[in-house]
Each structure stands twice: as structure tokens, then as C-alpha cells.
Amino acid sequence: MSGKGKRAAGAEVAAMNKKKLKGTEEILAKVRRLAERVKAEPEVQKSLAELNLPHACREVVDKDADAVLGEVETAILMVAASILRGEGFTYTLPNRSKGNQLYVPELDRIVLKDSMSHRAFANTATCRKAVITTRILQLVHELCRKRIHVTKRDLFYTDVKLFEDQGNSDAILDDLACMLGCTRSSLHVVASEKGVVVGRLTFREDGDQIDCRRMGVGGKAIPPNIDKVDSIQSDALFILLVEKDAAFMRLAEDRFYNQFPCIIITAKGQPDVATRLFLKKLKQTLRIPVLALVDSDPYGLKILSVYMKGSMNMSYDSSNLTTPDIKWLGVRPSDLDRFNIPQQCRLPMTDEDLKTGRKLLEEEFVKANPEWVKELEIMVTTKVKAEIQALSSFGFQYLSHQYLPLKLQEGDWI
């Protein structure tokens, strides 16, 4: 009967927690203070130039269609000039290899160092690449001129004969972004979307006025082309970043954002580029805190790391894709005992999980935050993980009626 005893104890803790809950305004006090602090922070998006790094580094920025058209035309004019000078048809591009990447702690981002490579047409080793580069420059020019967006796959299919493999056109597209100094989405080549958003947010998308407070339970699909999003407005105190679809649905159906003014976002698992761009844009425009609700396992933290510091592959684009300042609200390893999550809802970590967890302990973005280290150490020591849904063991609406309000009331984020 010890199982029954434990379940009773769990119910007791839940009841006790419920008693602790104050009125909405009191619950919101701590978040309000955090939100004020975030708003008061000087708006410096620290730039590379200000840092005076020993070597020249480069990042890309968002540019509008006209600016990209200008860059493409300049690039071609430079090639023409090079030919006229008798130096031949050659592109000069930043090197994107790992050896040319640099983690800048002051920025908490990966940037590209200054190594450049040359791509000559009259060289058997680079001839094909020079041709593909020219073709993609032309296609990007067309996209920007027509103001339309396509996926990488569409781009590949415009000239399968030349590109042969999508890997070729993808890689050179990334090269071009670096060369032209603009983000990949500025080139009007976008990722397909999978994120959704709901809550205290209105914006304009391609001229349409979108009101995320009136998006039912399904929410609004996050658009693939962030440059068509403007007029962002919100009275939210914070952004709630949710790992999983199911938790998003719970919060949307309970209209969590009506009681606690917030914007709820999920990428349904591994974050895609569109969702990362959208979060970044919201955070930059509204300057409100981002609180994350992820599974208590290494994978949940991995997801946070992609939002916060990006992936190696897109390092040159990191400043546009990353939202460095995300608070880890839950579900944290220490929550399991604190909220008395039943033993049956705690899962043993696999060897793979443990390896990932230990590797995370070595990562800069974890080490930079001693409280994260502490939590992660609890995880790899107890060798136990839990999903957000484990909270359902106290009732379907425990997440929105008790767990999150209590977390907010206590300012329990790290």
C-alpha cells in the first residue's frame, strides 16, 4: 500500500500548493518586476564592431529586398571589374568552415572569422561552384525583384541539371548569404514553418491584421517569411516558450493568457528557423522576458540551446536567429521532488540521455549559469527524467491552474 500512500502524499502536496496560490495580481508581481527589468535594460544588441576583436569577424544582417538587389548587383559589378582588370571571373567569399568559426563570449554567439576563399571560373577546382554561384545570384535577384519567397527545395528544382544535388544549391545559398552580408531569409529563401502562436499579440502579416487573442485553440501558424511581419503589438508581460504541442493546446484551451498576460509559442519539438526568427523578432520588438517550459531531460535543454545560441551550421546567421536571454521556468529536475511528481511518471535516463546530459555540462551556455549547472547535475546524478505531461498526474489542468501560476508567483525561473 506504499504506492497508495505516495499517491495520497502527492495529492496532499497538490492541495497545499493550491492553498499557497494568491490572487492574479499578486501572482504577477514577480513577473512584472522581471518584465520591467528587461524593458529597462539598455537596448544594446552588442555589435561585433564595438568589441574590437583581435581579428575581423563578420555576421550577417536582415536586409530588405531592395538592399539585397543592390548587393547582388554590386557583387556582379565587382566580378565584371575584375574581368576588365584582366584578373578573371572570380568571387571572393567568407569561409564557413568550422575552423573559421569563433564563439564570442561577450556576444554569447558564434561568428565567422575573416578567412576568405576565392572561387574562380577559370580553375577546374572551382569552375562548377562559380557557375552555380552565378545561377543562384540570378535566382535570388529574381525572387527579390518579384518579392516572392520559395523554399530551398524549390530553388533546387529550378535547375536540377546544373545543381545535380540539393546539397550543392543549399551550401552555395549559405555562401551567398555570407558574401552579401545578409540573412538567408533576406534572400527570400525560407524554411517551411511548423510553429504556432496564441495569446496577447497582434501583428500584420503580408498586410493582414492578425489577432492572436482570437485564434481559437489551434492558434496561428507562424509565418515562414518573417520579413512580411510588422506592426507587432502586445500588452503581454512575458513570452511563454513551450516545447510540446500538448502543453500548448492545454494552455490555449484554458486561455491561460487571459488571466496571465502572455504570448504562447511552440515549435512542436526541435525549433525550426521560422519559429526562431519569430521569437527573436518578438523579443527584440517587445522587450519582454522569455520563460521556457520544456521536458526535464537533456533533449529539453538541447532545444533551449538551439533557441539561445543557434546551431553550428547557421553560425554566420546566429545574431538573427538566437534569443540569448531565455529563463528556464520548468520542468526542472528539482521540480520533480518539489512538486512530488509520482515515481511512475519519472523515467530512467538511457545511456544516450546521460551522455548528452554530461556533454551539456561542458557547454558554455550552461556553465555561464551556475543554477543551470546545479539542475543539470541533479538530472545526471538521479538519472531520472520527466515530461511536461507528468504534471497531468495531478489533474488535466494542474499545469495551467497550479504549476505555472505558482512558478510565476514565486519568480521561480533561473
Added chain:
Amino acid sequence: MSGKGKRAAGAEVAAMNKKKLKGTEEILAKVRRLAERVKAEPEVQKSLAELNLPHACREVVDKDADAVLGEVETAILMVAASILRGEGFTYTLPNRSKGNQLYVPELDRIVLKDSMSHRAFANTATCRKAVITTRILQLVHELCRKRIHVTKRDLFYTDVKLFEDQGNSDAILDDLACMLGCTRSSLHVVASEKGVVVGRLTFREDGDQIDCRRMGVGGKAIPPNIDKVDSIQSDALFILLVEKDAAFMRLAEDRFYNQFPCIIITAKGQPDVATRLFLKKLKQTLRIPVLALVDSDPYGLKILSVYMKGSMNMSYDSSNLTTPDIKWLGVRPSDLDRFNIPQQCRLPMTDEDLKTGRKLLEEEFVKANPEWVKELEIMVTTKVKAEIQALSSFGFQYLSHQYLPLKLQEGDWI
């Protein structure tokens, strides 16, 4: 130079096709006739009862929360009566095994035959199942009482100790749907959503007025709980069902639905339950034709088959999930030559593809349509497949500006 010659020929065909295109009203003439025909069809959703089948069959229907509450209470009262009669604590449920499934050609759906099984508490073989059944009945009762929706995963986590494995709670949930005679979504247990919709459609979702004509490029996420959708209105002539995200984005950005009044839906690959329910509801309410745009490969057809006849696993729920009458607009194997798709965009079929293709030729829903058989035979004979994106080889907007308008103009669906 034969490659160049071929590309030039492709461009010529594209130019010729462009010349063939008439004005919007003329293009729409054939679709309008199809739409009128579909609207004029008598509304009979053929029912099982009318068919007078040799054995009693059963299907489930959508029921509202109060009706489900009633069913649950009746089920429990029947158990109580059985106990009072001295016959013990026993549930009687329809058998969902393959042997008890029946394809009904008149309905073009799979239904359950009348074999029943008993689940007694006082029997070691069924005791655990009887307990789980009781617990899930209680949880469903709570959900319907509170009018909230949860996922299967949430349901599992409410009592991990009892369910042990999610497979157990999932299976018994499906048993319950059959036993209570209602769809799984009526039980307020829903699938997570991944579909999106855009175009000439307005509806109400959980009280919010949704206008899919003003959903930017990203579209509206299809809600997981179809029972919260009502007041569906539309002036669309047809529903365009799109397999892939990228094609959806192209059509949404080009506002295809402004010129050709339609509703555009995609489940981004394999259709999920929420998208299938949504399509079904639209088709039933609006009674307009559904035209499908899928890859020209066996997988594209597989996707159509899931929309049209459902999956074995949910056969008991098939009438609520399936939309039998879908026209195959493209990309069809015969399109490849007709639209002169470049050789490089045609991919060789793998052995697995060929096997799937040949298996499809045996399927009832294919055999029922000789034109589908013909197309599929072209596919397995030429051993060539192609993606929707192959159309991009004639320009990024070829799909929305030429291919689809021409298809509509010629009434080229089968």
C-alpha cells in the same frame, strides 16, 4: 547540347501552355460545373442501417459532451445492473481486431462487424483491462464534464501506475469509443494538430471568429478539437488539398484563392486526424469538390488513400474521418510528359516505391477508378516519380500561374 535543346523545348511547351490560358471566368467554367454537380448530389451520407447488410455492423458517430456523459453513465448503470443480477462486473465491447473488420463497397469504407467480447473483473485474464476501462470511463466523464480536451499522452500520465504503458490506455480508449458508439474526438481526447488552412473560408473556433482570407502567408493552424468549430461559411468553388508545405506556401503567398475561389489545406505530409476531421467537416458542410495536389509517386497516392478511406487502425471511426470523393488533380504520371517536365527532375523509383505502387494497384479504392489505374500503370511502367516542386523548373510561380489554372480550365481531374 541535347540537354540545352530539351530545356528549350520545355520552355516552349511552357510558353505554349501559357498561350492556352483563358480569362479567369472561362478557366473556372469547368470547376463551376463540377461544383454544381457536387452540390446537387443528394446529401445522403449513406448509412449502415440502410444497406441491410447480412450481419449487424457498427460505426461510431460524433456526439456532444452531454450525449457522451449520458453514454458513460448508461454503461456504468448497465454494469451495476449486471452485478445486481448476480452476473458480476463485466463490460461488453465490440471486437476491433482485423477479423471483425469489413470493407463495405457501397460505403467505400471499412466498418466493424458484430463480434463482441466480454471483459469481466472476476477473471484473471481480463481483470486488469476491466479496471483500466473503468478508470478511463471516469477520466472521459471528467473531460466531458469540464468541457476540456487532452491528448492521449496526457491521459496516459494521469495514472501511469495503473496504465503502465501508453499502449494500454490508447487501446482501451479506442475500445471505449466503439463501446459508447462515439468518435474518439467526442471523448474529448484529441490528436495534436499539424495542418494549416488558408483561403475563402470563415468559421468560428471556440467562440473566436476566424477569417482564413486574412491569415497572411502562414495560414491558420487547423484546430485539434473539431467540435469547437462551427459557423463554417465559404464562397469557394473547391477545396485544394495539398500534400506539401512548400506548395502551400507558394499558393498562399500568391493568394491563389483570390483569383480562383478556393480553400487550401495541407497536413504537411502524412495526414493527421485533426486535418482529416477538418476536411471531412468542410466537405460535408460546404459540399464542394476536393481536388488533390500530391507528388507523382506511390507515397502521394498513399496520402490520398488515408484521406479517402482511412487507416485500418481507426476503421471503426472511418465515416467521421474519411472524405471518399477526392479528385486527383495532379501531379499525375501522365503530366510529366504532357508538361514536359525536364528529365533531371524525374527521379527513378526505388524497389520499395515499385512495391508500394504495385500494391496500390490491388487496392479497392484504386481499382474502383479506371483512370487511376491507368495513371498508376504509367508510373510503375516508366519507373519514374516526380515531386510537386519539379514544376519549379519552369519558374517559381509556374504552379500558381500556369499549371493549376490550366488544369482547372481543362477540367483535368480524375
